[in-house]
Amino acid sequence: MSLDFDSARLHNPFLTEDHEAWRSQLRKFLDSEVAPYFDDWDEAGKIPDEMWKKAADVGLLQLGYPEQYGGISEGIDLYHAQIVNEELGRIGSAGGIASTLLVHGIGLPPVVNFSQEHIKEEVVPKVLSGEKRISLGITEPSGGSDVANIKTTARREGDYYIVNGSKTFISGGMGADWISTAVRTGEEGPMGVSMLLIPTHLEGVSRTPLDKKQGWWCSDTATIYYDNVKVPADHLIGEEGHGFLVIMNNFNSERMAMIVNMEACARCCLDEAVNWAKDRKTFGKPLSKHQVIRHKISEMKQRINATQAYIQVVTRELSGGRGDFGDIALLKVQASETMEFCAKEASQILGGASYLRGCKTERIYREVRVNAIGGGSEEIMRDLASRQYQL
Amino acid sequence: MKILVAVKRVVDYNVKVRPKSDGTDVDIANAKMSINPFCEIAVEEAVRLKEKGVATEVVAVSLGTKQSQEQIRTAMALGADRGILVETDTELQPLGVAKCLNAIIAKESPDLVIMGKQSIDGDNNQTGQMLGALSNMPQGTFASEVAVEDGTVNVTREIDGGLQTVKLNLPAIVTTDLRLNEPRYASLPNIMKAKKKPLDTTTPDELGVDVAPRVQTLKVEPPAERSAGIKVADVAELVEKLKNEAKVI
Numbered sequence: 358m359s360l361d362f363d364s365a366r367l368h369n370p371f372l373t374e375d376h377e378a379w380r381s382q383l384r385k386f387l388d389s390e391v392a393p394y395f396d397d398w399d400e401a402g403k404i405p406d407e408m409w410k411k412a413a414d415v416g417l418l419q420l421g422y423p424e425q426y427g428g429i430s431e432g433i434d435l436y437h438a439q440i441v442n443e444e445l446g447r448i449g450s451a452g453g454i455a456s457t458l459l460v461h462g463i464g465l466p467p468v469v470n471f472s473q474e475h476i477k478e479e480v481v482p483k484v485l486s487g488e489k490r491i492s493l494g495i496t497e498p499s500g501g502s503d504v505a506n507i508k509t510t511a512r513r514e515g516d517y518y519i520v521n522g523s524k525t526f527i528s529g530g531m532g533a534d535w536i537s538t539a540v541r542t543g544e545e546g547p548m549g550v551s552m553l554l555i556p557t558h559l560e561g562v563s564r565t566p567l568d569k570k571q572g573w574w575c576s577d578t579a580t581i582y583y584d585n586v587k588v589p590a591d592h593l594i595g596e597e598g599h600g601f602l603v604i605m606n607n608f609n610s611e612r613m614a615m616i617v618n619m620e621a622c623a624r625c626c627l628d629e630a631v632n633w634a635k636d637r638k639t640f641g642k643p644l645s646k647h648q649v650i651r652h653k654i655s656e657m658k659q660r661i662n663a664t665q666a667y668i669q670v671v672t673r674e675l676s677g678g679r680g681d682f683g684d685i686a687l688l689k690v691q692a693s694e695t696m697e698f699c700a701k702e703a704s705q706i707l708g709g710a711s712y713l714r715g716c717k718t719e720r721i722y723r724e725v726r727v728n729a730i731g732g733g734s735e736e737i738m739r740d741l742a743s744r745q746y747q748l
Numbered sequence: 749m750k751i752l753v754a755v756k757r758v759v760d761y762n763v764k765v766r767p768k769s770d771g772t773d774v775d776i777a778n779a780k781m782s783i784n785p786f787c788e789i790a791v792e793e794a795v796r797l798k799e800k801g802v803a804t805e806v807v808a809v810s811l812g813t814k815q816s817q818e819q820i821r822t823a824m825a826l827g828a829d830r831g832i833l834v835e836t837d838t839e840l841q842p843l844g845v846a847k848c849l850n851a852i853i854a855k856e857s858p859d860l861v862i863m864g865k866q867s868i869d870g871d872n873n874q875t876g877q878m879l880g881a882l883s884n885m886p887q888g889t890f891a892s893e894v895a896v897e898d899g900t901v902n903v904t905r906e907i908d909g910g911l912q913t914v915k916l917n918l919p920a921i922v923t924t925d926l927r928l929n930e931p932r933y934a935s936l937p938n939i940m941k942a943k944k945k946p947l948d949t950t951t952p953d954e955l956g957v958d959v960a961p962r963v964q965t966l967k968v969e970p971p972a973e974r975s976a977g978i979k980v981a982d983v984a985e986l987v988e989k990l991k992n993e994a995k996v997i
Binding site: 359361366374379389414415417420429432632 | 760763764766775777778779780782815817818821822825933934935936937939940942943
């Protein structure tokens with residue numbers, strides 16, 4: 358067997374021909390509409406607006422959302438969504454495209470799951486058709502991991518909440534029409550946190566780009582400021598004081614998406630490195646015939662195998678409604694460490710070629726940290742897991 | 749008007765195949781399989797004819813193992829109405845395929861058969877022509893344009909040195925070249941809908957066709973490696989080398 362992207366995927370008995378059909382068509386879409394322009398988007402610091410409509414045409418935006426709001430949910434399972442994150446990894450995107458074009462994946466579920474019906478009807482179809490965009494606002498300048506201690510306040514005044522504070526590292530923040538925002542409506546600690554859907558056109562909302570980043574260059578990351586913003590009270594997502602629950606509910610699916618993407622990125626590095634090692638000749642023979650290189654390749658595959666097997670087990674559990682938070686948290690660490698290792702080793706094999714932009718390993722290497730920190734840092738993930746064990 | 753489209757399951761065009769070490773075949777274990785690109789162009793053309801109101805039904809047919817169902821489903825996600833699988837584990841060669849397709853034609857009586865000019869695995873470029881002979885239908889091969897009107901089809905063919913247009917009486921066989929169209933990608937909703945479209949299965953035996961291979965593969969080996977090129981200093985040196993080393997002028 359060879360070690361190209363597809364061959365290096367362990368057999369998964371739960372993948373059916375429907376899944377493979379989705380993979381094939383999606384791959385065709387990504388190869389023709391995304392991959393050829395990806396480097397340019399990265400350099401330009403944005404994805405062209407027309408891509409949202411194109412993503413809706415192929416069904417990418419709607420995947421997994423209720424049919425009544427324009428989504429596609431009939432016959433859809435976790436594997437369809439995983440294929441999206443896997444195929445994005447195949448073209449060398451370690452989150453840059455997902456955190457922009459598909460950032461509604463974290464911004465919209467709170468609305469779909471917890472908002473009032475008339476708000477859902479107003480917001481969800483427009484986002485799923487690519488007409489409008491939504492992001493998620495949790496992290497603040499004072500900290501990201503400590504969600505229970507956020508400082509942005511929303512004070513109830515009649516039929517409105519008056520919001521003051523700021524959010525930062527908000528993926529898709531510059532282009533968002535709405536931001537599902539974590540605010541403090543009550544006492545200190547987790548019980549005082551609520552989620553509020555804030556339209557960005559409201560008076561008092563301003564934003565500045567965070568565009569000098571190590572990775573995810575095509576993503577319009579922003580810092581958002583709220584200065585006495587008057588938000589209609591019916592924009593509350595869920596109940597007052599239930600924000601922490603809504604946020605935690607969101608994190609697992611965000612983490613699974615990142616995990617699947619990280620494994621695919623590791624495999625993308627493997628694919629690129631193996632191709633190079635077979636072609637590149639040094640000291641009279643291909644790189645792939647040198648033991649030091651062969652062992653690097655084997656060790657990459659070993660870690661990729663372990664991550665894939667772990668993903669399969671957790672996905673099987675989640676499909677049966679038995680997801681374990683601790684297992685998911687540790688899987689995220691497993692995936693980011695695997696991606697980091699493979700990006701490093703592939704880079705060593707590719708040598709100078711991986712130091713130049715235009716090489717997938719180059720981008721993935723730059724995007725290791727955002728994956729190891731964002732969505733729950735490796736340290737927070739280990740801590741979250743250890744708290745499950747009643748040590 | 750009914751259109752029959754033939755689709756073949758082949759190794760995806762992105763996969764770099766390598767010969768097996770024992771030289772018996774190429775190694776396609778775990779390789780991604782797809783619909784043959786020329787067949788996909790055929791499906792696209794048939795679907796466009798249906799969208800224009802020229803065709804009323806598009807039937808996708810494939811031959812091969814049970815897994816070829818996947819390529820039929822893809823054709824249906826792209827717009828074909830129903831599918832037929834001629835299931836066999838035997839290694840298929842152009843003559844056997846043409847005979848099976850001829851038997852399907854006898855059952856389905858399509859007005860137009862559209863198929864790829866060749867598949868990217870065997871590169872035989874024979875099936876369409878053989879089917880023309882077996883079915884006694886006119887054929888327009890290497891099509892870059894297809895226009896149906898009043899019981900005929902005008903097929904613009906890509907030939908050496910230019911284009912040739914032939915007018916064929918229907919029913920006819922058309923094989924597609926690369927520039928005929930650019931196939932669409934199926935959206936997720938269409939993929940889900942394709943699951944509900946009918947797919948019938950038959951076998952070469954049921955069709956009364958013997959598909960036993962007539963051609964035996966003796967050896968599969970990689971092409972010889974090209975040696976590195978050189979830079980010449982000027983035109984005079986180039987001419988000298990073409991004359992005396994390459995001996996082409």
